[in-house]
Structure formats: C-alpha cells, structure tokens
Amino acid sequence: MKDAAVGIVGAGGWGSALSILLARRGRRVALWARDPAKAERLRTTRVNETYLPGHRLPEAVEVTSELEEVARLPFLILAVPSQGLRSVWERLSPYITPMHSVVNTAKGIEIATGRRLSEVLLDGGKLDKRQLAVLSGPNHAEEVAKGLPTATVVAAYQAETAGAWQELLMAPMFRVYTSDDVVGVELGGALKNVIALAAGIADGLGFGDNTKAAIITRGLVEIARLGIAMGAHPITFSGLSGVGDLVATCSSTHSRNARAGRLIGQGVPVEDVIRSTPMVIEGIPTCRAALVLAERMGVEMPITKAVSDVLFGGKRPETAVWELMGRDPKSELLDLFS
Structure with a gap:
C-alpha cells in the first residue's frame, strides 16, 4: 500500500497533521480546505498558521478547495468539526463509489438528531458499512506533526477495512491498533x-x-x-x-x-x-x-x-x-x- 493516495477533507489542525504524517510515509495526499482563500494561502506558505502553526506541509501534499479533486482518491479521511460533518458529507457523497474507503476522525455527536457521526455518514445509503471506519485516541495534532510517539485505534464493521487503514496510517512513531467496536x-x-x-x-x-x-x-x-x-x-x-x-x-x-x-x-x-x-x-x-x-x-x-x-x-x-x-x-x- 506504499503508493496509496489519500484525500483529507478538512484543513484544520488534525487534517493538517495527518497530511504531514502520511506525506512523510511517501503517500500522495490531497488536502481539502473549504475556503478557497485559505487553500491558496496553504499552497503558498505551506503552513497552517491558524490551526497548526510552526509545521510545514510537505510538497507531496496538494491543497485544494474542490471536493471533487479529493474524491478522486480511493482513501478518504474526514477531519471536519462534528456539527458540520453532515453538510460537508452531503456535498461529498455524490462522488462516493463502492471503491472508496472512508474513515471519520471527528469526535462528537450530532445535536439535531443525537446520532453518532458514523450514523450520519450512513444516512442516505450512499456509503456501505463495510466501507466505513472511525479513528480515535489520545492524538493531539501538534504532537503528531512533531513526530512524537503516539498510539491510536481505528474501528470498523469489517476487519479488512480496519486492517487497511491500520496499514495505511501506521508509521514509526504512530502506532495504530484495530477494533470492531465502532x-x-x-x-x-x-x-x-x-x-x-x-x-x-x-x-x-x-x-x-x-x-x-x-x-x-x-x-x-x-x-x-x-x-x-x-x-x-x-x-x-x-x-x-x-x-x-x-x-x-x-x-x-x-x-x-x-x-x-x-x-x-x-x-x-x-x-x-x-x-x-x-x-x-x-x-x-x-x-x-x-x-x-x-x-x-x-x-x-x-x-x-x-x-x-x-x-x-x-x-x-x-x-x-x-x-x-x-x-x-x-x-x-x-x-x-x-
């Protein structure tokens, strides 16, 4: 999976840190920022001064404000705030195919419905449970960007999905465990x-x-x-x-x-x-x-x-x-x- 390409939806601190982690591992990464002006600043300065100051995005990270560009990649990481996840997913889901694998990294519960975020992603039937995973753990973005030793867990309904994300994200200082308890x-x-x-x-x-x-x-x-x-x-x-x-x-x-x-x-x-x-x-x-x-x-x-x-x-x-x-x-x- 060395040449796997990953799209990251959300250019906050966590999305930026994950893009750095993956690019260091030789992955091709597309990072989506909602605001075109912010995307342009990130492309130019390579530093997310608002959410992850002091950490430069590797050149392997392509910054875009077009969701369609990110959706062309087979592995998608969702890193947007929990209460905005549904609106972003409604824009992204038309591009989702059975070939995609999606991991959600936001931590929260939707206020309007009381639904877990994985349930939000499964609403509408565009995404099959077998394509979905969630990532969680004691993972501060600043420490991941610095390359400090970190451990996390990826949970999925299907063991193969959890295993694929484990292989994709595992790094010398980023240890990934799997779980079936979404x-x-x-x-x-x-x-x-x-x-x-x-x-x-x-x-x-x-x-x-x-x-x-x-x-x-x-x-x-x-x-x-x-x-x-x-x-x-x-x-x-x-x-x-x-x-x-x-x-x-x-x-x-x-x-x-x-x-x-x-x-x-x-x-x-x-x-x-x-x-x-x-x-x-x-x-x-x-x-x-x-x-x-x-x-x-x-x-x-x-x-x-x-x-x-x-x-x-x-x-x-x-x-x-x-x-x-x-x-x-x-x-x-x-x-x-x-």
Whole structure:
C-alpha cells in the first residue's frame, strides 16, 4: 500500500497533521480546505498558521478547495468539526463509489438528531458499512506533526477495512491498533470532551489533583454506562479511545476543551470563551447531544448534566460542584451498570 493516495477533507489542525504524517510515509495526499482563500494561502506558505502553526506541509501534499479533486482518491479521511460533518458529507457523497474507503476522525455527536457521526455518514445509503471506519485516541495534532510517539485505534464493521487503514496510517512513531467496536470508540472520543470541560472548570476553581482524578474516573463511568447501554463493549473504555483519550484531554495543555473549562471556572462567560477560540470546542455542542442520548437510553450522567447546567443553564460552577458532591451515596462498581 506504499503508493496509496489519500484525500483529507478538512484543513484544520488534525487534517493538517495527518497530511504531514502520511506525506512523510511517501503517500500522495490531497488536502481539502473549504475556503478557497485559505487553500491558496496553504499552497503558498505551506503552513497552517491558524490551526497548526510552526509545521510545514510537505510538497507531496496538494491543497485544494474542490471536493471533487479529493474524491478522486480511493482513501478518504474526514477531519471536519462534528456539527458540520453532515453538510460537508452531503456535498461529498455524490462522488462516493463502492471503491472508496472512508474513515471519520471527528469526535462528537450530532445535536439535531443525537446520532453518532458514523450514523450520519450512513444516512442516505450512499456509503456501505463495510466501507466505513472511525479513528480515535489520545492524538493531539501538534504532537503528531512533531513526530512524537503516539498510539491510536481505528474501528470498523469489517476487519479488512480496519486492517487497511491500520496499514495505511501506521508509521514509526504512530502506532495504530484495530477494533470492531465502532460504537464504543466513537462514544469514548466524543464524550471525553465533555468530561474535559468539567476537569478544566475544576482547575479554574482552584481545585486539586484529587478533584481531577475523581472527575476523570467518574467521568469514565458515565461514558461507559452510556456506551454499554448503546451496545458498546465494556473493555473498549479501558483502551486508547476511552481512558487514554480521556486522560490526555483532561490533562494536556493542548486540550482546547480543558482550556475552555478552565476559563469558565475562572468566571469568563461561555460566549466569550467560544469567541476567543479559533477552533471548535467540541465538548460544548456534544454536551447537549449526550444528554439527549442519555435520556433516550435511560442512563444517568451527573457530571455531564452539571456541565450542561453551567454552560446553558446559568448555574455557577461552585454550585454545580456542591450539588455533585451532595448526591446520594452509591456503590462504586455497581453504579457502573445502574
């Protein structure tokens, strides 16, 4: 698969980092930017100053603003924000054939429908489940672009599809594992952003390591509880797309969700936090969508509900913390399944 050609839809930080990774491995890459002016700047400067400053795109990366050009390539990576995925896919799907293999890398849940992003891509029947994969894990774009050791997981309904993407993406410092649990891998990647907001809020309030550890572990319980109710494998949440991504996102200085939560905990209005961040803070829209799913599945997600109350209900972060700490006593292990 050395000569495989890959189209990347989305020239944000992650799409740019993946284009660098693949080009270094000798792949031919076409990178799509929605804005023609941005595409021209990338072609000229070879640096994505807004989303991935300091990292030059190799000459093997062809930048385009035409989706049709990207769709000519057999392997397609979708790297657009979760709430914009459907609109981009509606433009791209007319070019999709049975020869394509598609991997989605966005992490989120569609607000309008409460659907996982793989379900969004399967709507309309243009894409067969056997052509689809999802990629998730503790993968900060900056570190991948630097070539720092990283591990990730690609999940697919068909083992051959997961294996093809594993072979395509594997690099000396980018280790790819496979999974057949599309539901679990997707939910872990989406919901960890909400828990990272909670961890950031705790930091902003001046709380310590005990608090963050509690948020991470009990947050993982919420993620697993919803995932299991939706048919995910419990063990998935102890892997890279579960606890791995959760720890990285709650702890890293690269995490825009944790950073946003920190500002909110310090008293900065949510609207100002959103305006000050050029990239999408995925945990904010995902929080609402997660609660829709939780209600649909009859699952309790108290940390997610507390974050929602702060983001959208005007509740003070301190009040949300006191309410969480004052909940009825429960058994730790049995609580996972109740």
